[in-house]
Amino acid sequence: MRTIFAGNSICVNKIIVAIDGYSSCGKSTLAKALAKQLGYAYVDSGAMYRAVTLYLLRHGISPENPAAVAEALDHIAIHFERHAGGNRTFLNGEDVEEAIRDMSVSDWVSPVAAIPAVRRAMVKQQQAMGRRRGIVMDGRDIGTVVFPDAELKLFIIAETDERVRRRFLELQQRGMESSRETVRYNLLERDRIDSTRADSPLRQADDALVIDNTHLTPDEQLEKALEMVRQRV
Numbered sequence: 001m002r003t004i005f006a007g008n009s010i011c012v013n014k015i016i017v018a019i020d021g022y023s024s025c026g027k028s029t030l031a032k033a034l035a036k037q038l039g040y041a042y043v044d045s046g047a048m049y050r051a052v053t054l055y056l057l058r059h060g061i062s063p064e065n066p067a068a069v070a071e072a073l074d075h076i077a078i079h080f081e082r083h084a085g086g087n088r089t090f091l092n093g094e095d096v097e098e099a100i101r102d103m104s105v106s107d108w109v110s111p112v113a114a115i116p117a118v119r120r121a122m123v124k125q126q127q128a129m130g131r132r133r134g135i136v137m138d139g140r141d142i143g144t145v146v147f148p149d150a151e152l153k154l155f156i157i158a159e160t161d162e163r164v165r166r167r168f169l170e171l172q173q174r175g176m177e178s179s180r181e182t183v184r185y186n187l188l189e190r191d192r193i194d195s196t197r198a199d200s201p202l203r204q205a206d207d208a209l210v211i212d213n214t215h216l217t218p219d220e221q222l223e224k225a226l227e228m229v230r231q232r233v
Contacts, residue, residue, distance in 0.1 A: 014133035015232060017225075018143035020202065021156035022194075023187045024167040026213050026221065030156060031138040032086060033222045038136070038229065043080065043129055045139030045146070047089040048122050049113040050100035051078045055091060056112060057104060063111045070117035078125075103171070103178055106186055110193035113140070119199050140194050143205035152232045153208035154225060162214050163187055 017034060021027045028044055035042035053063075055076050061068050079090050088097045099105070112118055126146045129135060137146065143153035158166075164184045171178050194202040204210070209228055213221045 015151040015229075016130055016133055016147050016149075017136040017229065018147045018150040018153045018205075018208075019136065019138035019156060020140060020143050020154070020204070020208065021138075022158075022163070022202070023190045024163040024170075025156045025158045026166070026218070027138040027156050029218055030154075030211075030213075030221055030225055031136045033218065034225050034229070035136040037222065037226060039134075041129070041135045042087060043126065043135060043137040044087060044089070045122065045126055045137055045142060046109070047080075047087075047097075047100060048078055048125070049118070050105050050109050051089055051091045051096060052076060052118055052122075053105050053109045053112040054096055054100050057108065063108055063115065066115050066117060069112070069115050073117060073121050098174065101170075101174060102176060103182070103186065106190070110190040110197075114193060114197035114199065116199045123200070140202040141200040143208050144203060145200045148205070152229060153205045154228065155204040155208040155210050157210060157212050157214075159214045160184070160187070 017031075017040070019027050019031050028046070031044070032042055034040075052073070055061075056063060056069060056072060059072065061072050063069060075092075077092050081088050081090060088095050089100060090096065091100075123141075123146055126137065126142075130137065130147055139146070143150055143155070164180060164187060167187060168178065168180050168183045171183070191202075211221060211224055216224070
């Protein structure tokens with residue numbers, strides 16, 4: 001399996017910013033904005049797991065069959081491209097940015113991400129992306145496993161009701177039908193799976209700085225993060 005990040009490298013002060021947190025807590029919103037402000041590359045590690053999940057669903061490969069999943073990885077190529085509207089995720093040359101956000105993918109992405117072969121493949125590629133530094137990456141195990149020596153680690157939290165509201169609104173804006181009850185169940189189940197899996201569980205790194213954005217605007221959250229970056233650079 002190969003993963004490529006396409007785009008211009010405009011890193012100046014090359015540090016690594018690792019952002020972790022639970023589902024729909026605003027990690028990606030912050031990571032994208034922070035990377036833009038710093039002129040760093042942004043990598044949505046969750047999109048990588050979602051792309052793998054989409055491939056498995058399309059090909060009828062059960063996440064409960066680790067051997068079949070491991071074999072499928074050889075036929076998966078993921079890359080990211082910067083477009084005017086932001087990063088786009090490509091699976092075997094196809095733009096799947098919208099498809100990987102579907103609830104059917106959300107329902108299975110945590111079980112897929114818990115498969116050791118998938119995690120090893122993703123972590124290897126993520127670490128390769130960070131060799132030049134000047135990168136902002138968000139996910140579940142970025143500060144604990146992927147980049148344990150990152151200069152800045154952030155752990156983002158938000159109250160459950162607020163996370164449900166954000167996710168439900170996001171789905172509505174994408175024209176995807178769901179109920180608040182379904183969204184809540186999906187978020188809490190993903191939290192449970194991600195936090196209890198044996199391989200690279202979601203947890204706060206000992207040296208991570210916490211940002212509770214329940215009552216923060218995106219701009220307020222960004223300013224807090226930028227100040228933390230200034231203290232590290």
